[in-house]
Amino acid sequence: MNINNYITSNVTIVKNVVYHNERPIFENRDADLSAFLLSVYQHLEVSYPKFYKMDNLSKLGWLATEVLLKDSDIKQYQPEEVGLILSNANASLDSDKRYMQSVADIPSPALFVYTLPNIMIGEICIRNHFKGEDAFFIFEKFDAVFIEQYVNGLLSNNVLQTCICGWVDVLNEEYKAVLFLVEKTKKANAVPFSAKNLNVIFDNLVIDKL
Amino acid sequence: MRNENIYQSIMPAVYIVADNIYSPIGTTTAQNFERIKQGISGIQKHQNKAISGTDFYASLFNYSENNILNKFKYSKFEGLLIASVDGAIKEADVDVKSDKTILIVSSTKGNTGMLETNADDPGLQKKIALHTSAKIVADHFGFANQPLVVSNACISGIMAILTGMRLLQSGKYETAVVVGADEIGKFVLSGFQSFQAVSEEPCKPFDQNRTGITLGEGAATMILSTNPKYGDKIKVLGGGVSNDANHISAPSRTGKELSEAIERTLRMSGLVTDDIDLISAHGTATSYNDEMEAKAIALSGLDTVPANSLKGYYGHTLGAAGLIESIISVQSLKQNVILPTLGFETMGVSNPINICTQLTPKRMKTCLKTASGFGGCNASILFSK
Numbered sequence: 001m002n003i004n005n006y007i008t009s010n011v012t013i014v015k016n017v018v019y020h021n022e023r024p025i026f027e028n029r030d031a032d033l034s035a036f037l038l039s040v041y042q043h044l045e046v047s048y049p050k051f052y053k054m055d056n057l058s059k060l061g062w063l064a065t066e067v068l069l070k071d072s073d074i075k076q077y078q079p080e081e082v083g084l085i086l087s088n089a090n091a092s093l094d095s096d097k098r099y100m101q102s103v104a105d106i107p108s109p110a111l112f113v114y115t116l117p118n119i120m121i122g123e124i125c126i127r128n129h130f131k132g133e134d135a136f137f138i139f140e141k142f143d144a145v146f147i148e149q150y151v152n153g154l155l156s157n158n159v160l161q162t163c164i165c166g167w168v169d170v171l172n173e174e175y176k177a178v179l180f181l182v183e184k185t186k187k188a189n190a191v192p193f194s195a196k197n198l199n200v201i202f203d204n205l206v207i208d209k210l
Numbered sequence: 211m212r213n214e215n216i217y218q219s220i221m222p223a224v225y226i227v228a229d230n231i232y233s234p235i236g237t238t239t240a241q242n243f244e245r246i247k248q249g250i251s252g253i254q255k256h257q258n259k260a261i262s263g264t265d266f267y268a269s270l271f272n273y274s275e276n277n278i279l280n281k282f283k284y285s286k287f288e289g290l291l292i293a294s295v296d297g298a299i300k301e302a303d304v305d306v307k308s309d310k311t312i313l314i315v316s317s318t319k320g321n322t323g324m325l326e327t328n329a330d331d332p333g334l335q336k337k338i339a340l341h342t343s344a345k346i347v348a349d350h351f352g353f354a355n356q357p358l359v360v361s362n363a364c365i366s367g368i369m370a371i372l373t374g375m376r377l378l379q380s381g382k383y384e385t386a387v388v389v390g391a392d393e394i395g396k397f398v399l400s401g402f403q404s405f406q407a408v409s410e411e412p413c414k415p416f417d418q419n420r421t422g423i424t425l426g427e428g429a430a431t432m433i434l435s436t437n438p439k440y441g442d443k444i445k446v447l448g449g450g451v452s453n454d455a456n457h458i459s460a461p462s463r464t465g466k467e468l469s470e471a472i473e474r475t476l477r478m479s480g481l482v483t484d485d486i487d488l489i490s491a492h493g494t495a496t497s498y499n500d501e502m503e504a505k506a507i508a509l510s511g512l513d514t515v516p517a518n519s520l521k522g523y524y525g526h527t528l529g530a531a532g533l534i535e536s537i538i539s540v541q542s543l544k545q546n547v548i549l550p551t552l553g554f555e556t557m558g559v560s561n562p563i564n565i566c567t568q569l570t571p572k573r574m575k576t577c578l579k580t581a582s583g584f585g586g587c588n589a590s591i592l593f594s595k
Contacts, residue, residue: 029539039309050380053472056257089341090335090339091340095336096319096397099397103326103396103397103400107586108404109401109404109405112402112405115319115397116318116361116362116583117361117362118362118584118585119584119585120585121453121587122457122585122587123453123583124452125453125454125586126455126457126458126586128455129455130455131452131467131578132452132453133450133451134362134451134587135360135369135451137357137359137360137361138340138341138361139341142340142588143356150373150376150377153376159474176236190577
């Protein structure tokens with residue numbers, strides 16, 4: 001099958017720097033993760049009070065999506081045409097630990113609700129009104145080959161018309177988010193949606209040279 | 211001809227070649243189905259201060275009766291996965307070592323219960339990671355390929371079957387061993403209790419006096435194949451997933467999004483509402499879920515189709531639920547009998563649907579299975595003779 005889908009935008013948030021299409025757009029090197037995420041939120045100059053109640057995993061995925069979709073044509077799609085296929089290594093363990101600490105005292109429903117990794121997908125869908133197919137997979141390492149095949153399948157079978165896919169992982173102060181916007185039409189600066197290109201962007205080969 | 215009918219004609223058929231349910235009710239699919247036909251439920255009242263300060267109802271394994279779970283050197287969660295996969299592959303001629311075979315694991319919490327009793331350190335974090343458990347199970351049986359793990363709240367089981375179907379239809383694999391499991395401990399129980407979501411008596415799906423869920427543990431395995439030699443087996447025809455984009459813990463007010471997933475499933479399967487013989491609903495017995503689900507079923511024009519919820523037998527088995535309930539429903543198709551909804555007495559949803567209350571013989575061809583979960587996710591999948 002000859003499949004021509006494109007990565008039309010990508011975002012990486014790692015080591016307290018935010019990159020949009022491999023160019024750094026914001027950094028705050030000396031902050032811990034919570035403070036860093038808040039500083040990214042403030043930098044984006046959006047008003048979204050729900051942000052403050054999210055766990056770090058949802059905040060990271062939500063912020064990455066805000067940057068990813070900046071300047072995109074995402075609004076041209078119907079809600080059910082947009083989907084999210086996300087993955088990570090540690091599921092919601094970062095929040096699981098916080099919830100478990102609350103159990104010794106009074107179990108917190110506000111923490112418990114974040115003890116599933118796909119809550120992050122829910123937060124992104126609520127913000128952007130996306131109603132298409134979503135899925136959360138757990139891998140030891142980012143699996144570009146799987147993501148390429150699975151997302152291409154969803155697009156070529158018209159389950160989705162566009163897909164946000166990638167990796168968002170948080171555990172304690174360690175974190176990494178890399179998201180890709182995949183569309184069926186080529187746009188300025190787009191690169192073919194292939195496992196090779198996913199890995200090049202994920203591994204930050206360009207970024208590390210800067 | 212609609213696109214979706216073309217989809218059916220160009221995609222290879224996906225057959226269910228073997229399955230297993232390893233639950234507090236029984237350790238084989240046949241045993242589970244026979245006992246449910248007799249009205250036996252796994253739900254009992256439990257007094258266990260290590261899990262809950264108050265007495266609670268749940269469907270839990272009795273360890274003294276389940277030596278198999280103690281036999282393995284693995285965690286209880288991994289033991290459940292292994293026991294169920296073992297039961298299913300005994301029934302089927304599956305080459306797990308083939309590069310055309312993939313293991314797919316569905317779970318919401320895996321080994322997270324280890325946080326209840328163990329000190330937090332990097333070693334524990336690795337043990338809890340779902341990919342670690344999946345690899346342990348894959349290595350136990352000798353699967354050649356890296357296993358795939360789905361963790362998408364309460365729709366995980368259905369999503370794992372749907373993912374398996376797609377991976378087989380892509381041609382990359384010929385066989386998928388799809389297994390799901392979750393255990394119930396203090397972590398999960400206290401969480402649902404903190405939401406005031408746990409019923410003080412065994413759950414009553416779709417009933418007007420329902421007050422919440424009853425939790426349950428278990429594992430289940432479904433083996434899928436595109437090999438035409440299984441042409442007389444029941445097929446997975448199609449499925450759909452959607453998001454409410456409304457609230458992270460409360461379901462949609464309208465049921466529109468679950469209804470869209472159902473309608474996409476029908477289109478993909480090349481079927482219309484009149485073709486559906488049975489609905490195996492999620493039916494968790496929370497006020498909001500059952501109300502939303504009934505609205506979605508009615509919106510899709512399926513309100514007269516016989517429907518049941520199996521939560522009165524198994525409780526809510528989380529990452530195993532989609533698999534356990536799909537396998538029971540497939541068994542219903544094979545035996546042409548609809549199981550009653552244990553716990554249901556009086557219609558308690560504003561859009562009445564056709565809830566089954568008796569063991570009802572009926573010649574059936576198709577069954578639709580639905581589920582919804584935290585994060586606003588909805589899923590449906592269709593099985594057909």
